[in-house]
Amino acid sequence: MFTKIIDQDKITKVADLIDKADKAVIVTHVSPDGDAIGSSLGLYHYLIDQGLDATIIVPNEFPYFLKWLKGSKDILIYEKYPEFAEKLISETDLIFCLDFNVLSRIKNVGVAVEASKAKKVLIDHHPYPSDFSNVCISHPEISSTSELVFRLICRMGDFEMMSKDSAEAIYMGMMTDTGAFTYNSNDAQIYYIIAQLLNKGIDKDFIYSKVYHSYTADRYRMMGHMLSERMKIYEEYGAGLIWLDNEDQKRFNSQKGDTEGFANLPLNIQGVTFSVFLREDDDMIKVSLRSQGDFPCNTFASQCFNGGGHLNASGGEFFGSLVEAIDLFERTLPEYADLLISNKNNLEKK
Ligand code: 5GP
Ligand code: MN
Structure with missing residues (x-):
């Protein structure tokens, strides 16, 4: 039902890299927002379900109203544990770079990512990605990185095994990067994807409330x-x-x-x-x-x-x-x- 926007060649490469890897690290941008955390957790749950030992590393603290998501407590904050984070990055097989286009957007984490021998996959929707990854999935026309993660998992043939935890994180990221579907959200396929996520058992009204009705x-x-x-x-x-x-x-x-x-x-x-x-x-x-x-x-x-x-x-x-x-x-x-x-x-x- 939805258009294949990611090149088949890139899908095959990522599936192959995941197949060969035992360990993966997911990194996302400084002051992570809903899409950064949502896309990371969406992919994290998928990789764990694939049997990988996966860790999300963020440069600094993320908002309290995202901390209810499953897996959010396991997110490693670089600022708090720099040596441990650097060790994981240097020893991992695979690094996913989500929701940013240049390494400077992940501050000091970028130095470790650049030095790591791991294969790197960029998944992002900001224009002008720099050339540091082995596979570069960059689509500025798509309103969130979370949507790209959904598309990637589906195209690797794994929609059936996507968990509710993964679906919940992906919906949250799609929602926050479009102001709860009030801007950058006229693409009909977004709503087709939401229908698929609802079929996974997510409660979209609950997710909205957790994010937007939880302020002090x-x-x-x-x-x-x-x-x-x-x-x-x-x-x-x-x-x-x-x-x-x-x-x-x-x-x-x-x-x-x-x-x-x-x-x-x-x-x-x-x-x-x-x-x-x-x-x-x-x-x-x-x-x-x-x-x-x-x-x-x-x-x-x-x-x-x-x-x-x-x-x-x-x-x-x-x-x-x-x-x-x-x-x-x-x-x-x-x-x-x-x-x-x-x-x-x-x-x-x-
Ligand atoms: P926010 O205003 O929510 O922090 O960021 C909105 C968008 O602006 C982000 O999705 C990101 O694309 C971009 N952005 C935010 N801060 C920076 C920055 O310091 N440098 C660059 N290049 N882009 C940024
Ligand atoms: Mn984003």
Whole structure:
């Protein structure tokens, strides 16, 4: 029923690599989001069921509202156990690199991955993958890496043996990378895949609730503070900026994952099609960019914030103060005036 988007040649190679391997490591990007964790766990359960000794290694902590997933407690956090993680990476047969396109996105884990003699398989949906893997399954037209993992398992002929735990993780990743199917989600095949996952016994409403109804009260108080005190709307450009400094985050006991979804908030405002969220971190400003329509936030991210990502959802890092980051954003906005205004007009005409 669904189109074969991954080359047969790559499917055969991955199946062969899994067949020959005893041990596998799955790595995913820094500050892992729902798709990073979902695709990793979806594949992890599959590999375990295939008899492999598999481990997921993430560079740093991941959000608390993803910790209910089966297998999430076994995820190894590199920052906590660097030597152990490096040993596993150097001794493994096979490394799966999920939901990132360049090794710098996995920070120090990348050094160990590059040095490892293991075969490497990249499965990702970000544009411009770099050339470090033996098999590169890169599909920017697909809205989540989790969907690619589903497609890979099916094409290897193993849909029947996919477990409910794997299906649950895959659904969670597909859901979070599309804002619960509110953007990048017009491909009819997504819903065909969801039907298949439901047949595995997942409860999609339960999964939604676990992810989106599990925040702390402090997170909502921080959001309220941000929306009233830390938001600027640039009506002429249809753009919005929000930010949080260190003090704000301390005041509201911000935890990993608490700012997830904030970058999208200005897009809820009539006429706003481009949104930027700046969050002060210990040694840099973390930047999240979102857009609607054709406005390329990845171009803006790479021009100003050493970043990249997708057309409508990108990120980056700024090394300087919050005031300097705001200033750079405001100085750059006029350069994008034509693009922003034509995008806004196109969306209004729709
Ligand atoms: P988020 O804003 O949720 O952190 O990231 C959204 C998307 O932007 C991610 O899926 C990823 O593609 C991209 N992204 C986030 N941070 C960075 C970064 O520091 N560098 C690059 N190249 N891409 C990023
Ligand atoms: Mn993703």
